[in-house]
Amino acid sequence: MSITQILFWILSILTVFSALMVITRKNPVYSVLWLIIAFMSISGHYILLNAQFLAIVNIIVYAGAIMVLFLFVIMLMNLNADAEPQKNKWLQLAGVVAGGCLLLVLIAALRETELRNKIAQTGGGSIGLIENLGQVLFKDYVLPFEVSSVLFLSAMVGAVVIGKKN
Amino acid sequence: MPINYYIFLAVVIFCIGVIGVLTRRNAIIIFMCIELMLNAVNLLLVAFSKMHYLESVERHVVASTVGTEAQLFVFFIMVVAAAEVSVGLAIIVMMYRNTHSVDVNFLNRLKH
Numbered sequence: 202m203s204i205t206q207i208l209f210w211i212l213s214i215l216t217v218f219s220a221l222m223v224i225t226r227k228n229p230v231y232s233v234l235w236l237i238i239a240f241m242s243i244s245g246h247y248i249l250l251n252a253q254f255l256a257i258v259n260i261i262v263y264a265g266a267i268m269v270l271f272l273f274v275i276m277l278m279n280l281n282a283d284a285e286p287q288k289n290k291w292l293q294l295a296g297v298v299a300g301g302c303l304l305l306v307l308i309a310a311l312r313e314t315e316l317r318n319k320i321a322q323t324g325g326g327s328i329g330l331i332e333n334l335g336q337v338l339f340k341d342y343v344l345p346f347e348v349s350s351v352l353f354l355s356a357m358v359g360a361v362v363i364g365k366k367n
Numbered sequence: 368m369p370i371n372y373y374i375f376l377a378v379v380i381f382c383i384g385v386i387g388v389l390t391r392r393n394a395i396i397i398f399m400c401i402e403l404m405l406n407a408v409n410l411l412l413v414a415f416s417k418m419h420y421l422e423s424v425e426r427h428v429v430a431s432t433v434g435t436e437a438q439l440f441v442f443f444i445m446v447v448a449a450a451e452v453s454v455g456l457a458i459i460v461m462m463y464r465n466t467h468s469v470d471v472n473f474l475n476r477l478k479h
Contacts, residue, residue, distance in 0.1 A: 209368050213376050220380050220403055224387035229395055236399050239380075243406050252413050255441055259409075262445050267402065267452050274456050275395060278463050296389030304382035311374050319370045321414045322421040328435045329413075334442070337435045349446045356450035360457040366464075 205323050208249055216242040233271050240264045250321065252329030373414035380407035394459050394469040398452070405448050409441045 219242065222235040240263045247256035327333055338346060380403060387400030416437030423433040459469060466473050 205368070209372070216376070217379055220383040223399060223403065224383060224391060229393060232396055232399060236403065239403065240406065243410055246410055247413060250413055250417050252438055255413060255438055258442065258445060262449055267449060270452060270456055271395065271399065274460060277460070278469065293390045297386055299389055300382050300386030303385055304378060307378045308375060311378065317371045319418050320421060321368055321370045321373055321417045323368055326417065326420050328416065328420050328432060329438060333432060333435055334438060337432065338439055342439055345443060349443065352447070352450050356453050360453045363454065363457040363461055
C-alpha cells in the first residue's frame with residue numbers, strides 16, 4: 202500500500218465521518234466546526250489530485266469566508282444552545298431511509314460502469330496549477346468570469362435589500 | 368487511485384447531505400448540507416478532470432491541457448456558492464427576525 206493510498210483512505214474516512222457529524226450534532230456551532238473539517242479534508246483530496254489552486258481556493262473561500270459567515274449568523278441569532286425543537290421520529294426515519302435508498306440506487310447503478318478500470322492521476326500533471334488555469338480562464342472563459350462579477354454585485358445588492366429593516 | 372473510489376466517495380458524501388436536508392429542521396444546518404452536496408460534486412469533477420488528463424497523456428498528446436475546463440467549472444461553482452450563501456443567510460436572518468426561530472416547520476404559511 203503506497204503512501205498515496207494510505208492518505209486517500211485516511212482523508213476519505215475523515216471526510217465521511219465529519220460529514221456524518223455535521224448532520225448528527227444538535228448544536229449548530231459544532232456542525233459548523235465539523236463542516237470546516239470536512240472541507241479541509243476535501244482540500245486534502247484536491248492536493249492529492251495535484252489541483253493546488255482549487256485546494257487553496259477551497260480553504261480560503263469555503264473554510265475561511267463562508268463558514269465564518271455561518272458562524273456569524275449563528276452568533277447573531279444566539280443559537281448556541283440546542284434550540285432545535287423535538288421533531289417527529291418517524292419523519293426522521295423516513296428521511297434516512299429515503300437517503301439510503303438514493304445511496305443504494307446510485308451505487309448499484311455506478312458499480313458496473315465502463316469507467317471502472319480508469320485511473321484518476323494522483324500527484325502529477327500540471328493542469329491544476331495556477332499558470333494553466335489562469336491561461337484558460339483569461340483566454341477562453343473571460344466572459345463568464347466577468348459575468349460572475351455582475352452576479353456578485355447582484356447578490357450583494359440582494360443581501361442588503363433582504364437584510365434591511367423595513 | 369481508481370476513479371471508482373472517487374465516485375463512491377462523492378456519492379456517499381452527497382447522500383449524507385441529502386439525508387441531512389431531509390431529517391434536520393434547522394434552516395442553517397439544511398443550508399450547510401447543501402454546501403456539503405456541492406463539495407461532493409466538486410470533488411468528483413476534479414477527479415474526472417484528472418482521469419481525462421491521464422488518458423490524453425497516455426495517448427502521447429504533448430503539453431496536454433485536457434481537463435482544465437473541469438477545474439474551472441469547480442471554480443465557477445465556488446463563485447456561485449459564495450453568492451448563494453450571502454443571499455441565503457440574509458433570507459435566514461430575515462426569517463429569524465419575523466418568526467424568532469430558524470425552524471423550517473414554522474414556514475408553512477403557503478399550506479393554509
